[in-house]
Amino acid sequence: MSDTQTLIENRPPSVATLFVQRVDATPDAEAYRYPVPGSGQSPDEWKSLSWAQAAERVYAIAAGLAQLGVVSEERVALACSTRVEWILADLGVMCAGAATTTIYPSTNAEESAFILADSESRVLIAEDAAQLAKARERRAELPNLRHVVVVDPAGAEPVEGDPEGWVLSLADLEARGAAHLEKNPGAVKERIAAITAEQLATLIYTSGTTGRPKGVRLPHDNWSYMAKAIAATGLVTGEDVQYLWLPLAHVFGKVLTSGQIEVGHVTAVDGRIDKIIENLPVVQPTYMAAVPRIFEKVYNGVAGKAREGGGAKYKIFQWAAEVAREYAKVSQDNFRRTGRPGAPFALSAKHKVADALVYSKIREAFGGRLRACVSGSAALAPDIGFFFAGAGIHILEGYGLTESSAASFINPGEAYRTGTVGKPLPGTEVRIADDGEILLRGPGIMEGYHQLPEKTAEVLESDGWFHTGDIGELSADGYLRITDRKKDLIKTSGGKYIAPAEVEGQFKAVCPFVSNILVHGADRNFCTALISLDEPTILGWAKEQGITGSYAEVVAAPQTVELIDGYVKRLNEGLQRWQTIKKFRLLPRDLDVEHGELTPSLKLKRPVVEREYRALIDEMYAGSREA
Known part of the structure; x- marks a missing residue:
């Protein structure tokens, strides 16, 4: 039996016991x-x-x-x-x-x-x-x-x-x-x-x-x-x-x-x-856990500040962002093949210049000592993950649910792979069902739902396997990639399956103004999107353009719609034809927890948003063959 197995299998019955042991071991430590x-x-x-x-x-x-x-x-x-x-x-x-x-x-x-x-x-x-x-x-x-x-x-x-x-x-x-x-x-x-x-x-x-x-x-x-x-x-x-x-x-x-x-x-x-x-x-933390929305806001904020600094400064930021992504991809690929990070001399030289101009300031904003961030609760857009990785802010994506006590997967330190949620925690088993659903078993899985035996039986098999409701893929060496929620997969009227979270994540990496996006298209013959914008970033852009007014007035302005249309077209260039966003609407306010559109961990509540903005969705399909 390995030391890790011994550590886990010989665990005490409760965290209360662990707390007593910790206090006895280091009573005066902070x-x-x-x-x-x-x-x-x-x-x-x-x-x-x-x-x-x-x-x-x-x-x-x-x-x-x-x-x-x-x-x-x-x-x-x-x-x-x-x-x-x-x-x-x-x-x-x-x-x-x-x-x-x-x-x-x-x-x-x-x-x-x-x-x-x-x-x-x-x-x-x-x-x-x-x-x-x-x-x-x-x-x-x-x-x-x-x-x-x-x-x-x-x-x-x-x-x-x-x-x-x-x-x-x-x-x-x-x-x-x-x-x-x-x-x-x-x-x-x-x-x-x-x-x-x-x-x-x-x-x-x-x-x-x-x-x-x-x-x-x-x-x-x-x-x-x-x-x-x-x-x-x-x-x-x-x-x-x-x-x-x-x-x-x-x-x-x-x-x-x-x-x-x-x-x-x-x-x-x-x-x-x-x-x-x-x-x-x-x-000055050495590590911090966060949800993807925080990293998206930091990225948008850095991009917005660079834009406010003028054309030259913004071009430097855009160049540095591309260098960061390329450096991170090459370095992670090199680690996968050789066990050592690194990049060719020419790319490393560009990275060193970009570090002095851009990345070092980002690391200072995080306190200057951050070894790694753990990201969970929802998927992080890979391009945003690669940007931070290249800038020296290493985001280790993880995965788990309330029903699995939060942490079932985590990326393993230096060997982390952006776009995956890493490997299972020691003691946790995983398998992928025939329909792509992720099943988990192990000591982190819940006892069941409180006073709801029928609901428990729907997701928890008698042999301990828990049905997560998420769709994923396992690499040959055990890294898991989440593709979508099983219930959120869209099937168009043409019979094509689309993972909306994947498209939404790609848009967040392309458009520095977006706050939230919901892709719609179930039983429709094309996809549409509801988009809310990051208020400080879009108002900063509007000021530069001489557009005045409230957030709602700015997003209604033709120049703003044209701006976002450009990013939607850029998104569509990288999508399959049936995934492309044919129409979109900008929302008059951002989505939030208070209106019930986001969970407290900032995940999108799709049915709530679709119900609230049903008129805008119907408007986008008005006049199409299915209307």
Whole structure:
């Protein structure tokens, strides 16, 4: 048996156990960094918690929950943005032997109440008065909810009509727990020792595109396996500094906290997306996980800034971008053949010049120390991946689902291949079904959907194989390429199959102004597209052209339509005839989470967008033979 197999097969029953081991091993090492917002114009102040300090708070939360009557496997919901208290609370829930139900803070009161009721959550840990208000509004529907613990208590005091002790602050909960531990110092350790691998640890509700979300049951063993498997890849070490901003209610964000506990590196945590650019030079991370939309926005921003600098500067950027892509492709191909990266002398010389002019500035914007980024949740356009690879920002694409505890595949360090999601994590099996669907089996796969045995049976076979719903291809040496969601494949009226995500990804690489694009064409005789533009980038271009007005007015201008038409024509040059976009419409605003068009991890909800813009779609097909 290999060392890797031994590491994974001899895993402890829970991350709670791993946490105790980590605290015992490196009590004084830095665990978490977090910002304390400055007042007025003063910058944020970053503070730290050692593993021992984190444990003191985690055990106090666990003991406090026990004092509220929470018992093994009972659900404690977390409705909070990404911040250090989220991690401490989640660990506190797990150390109490209970299970965390995650709720995005952007979720409306109706859906929050559904999740709280369906999960039968006994306690809600709410970020602030706004999250408390959602629970209070629907309290009549939540007979199981005994307490709401508020992280930021300002304005979240109990009101008339609240049951006795229904609202308390996180500080109150920790004080209760600390007092209990003074009298019973071993209380939490006893709870941790009693946790079994099969016990429920996390209930994550999928943000489905239609209907009610399904609760995915992830036992403690899923997270213990993930922690050990991530460590076994060797991609992160105890010397790393991770910048964590992803939503922790999402499985991608959550899995990063498990890996960190096993490896023992520092995590700087701040979920404020508008602070990312400001935080990167301060945190100076060595690795960071993100979703493709972030890399697309950075790429568009760099291209936009170059364009604003004048024609010569923009031409230099375009040249450097092409050099980066060529260098990355050649270098990766060379690594595949010889085991060493590198490129011919002439290309390397051009790359060196482009590095001094363009790439070094991009790396500085990321903090200057970034070894690698992990990208997941959706496909990254290969041309954008190659651009960053050539610029020295190595994006390791990975793949997983909520049902597989997030991380099933990851690109292996230096041997990464842009356009693939890499190889399976140690201990995970994969096979491709006859229809191209990716099937997974291993210790990361869910127990099933909460109280939905029929839905579970649809995707989980009795021998453990899970049907992902994604279509993919495996290379001879085990690299996986995702081509599309099975249910998203378009079949035209002419009988041709099209993977819309592939076409959409190519357009994002061609057009620096795009924010989101949806390709439509199911049962139609040609393809069309709905396109939303990146507001800062297109408004910057409009200013140069002397076009004034709001975003909606700018996208309606004939010059803007003509501009995007040029990029659509360029896209079509590289497509098969049946894939080409014959018509498109620019949307009057960008797609967003608030309107329900994107999931919180910024994935497109196709049915929602198609329903909302049905009139524009019908307009594009009006007058065609099928209309």
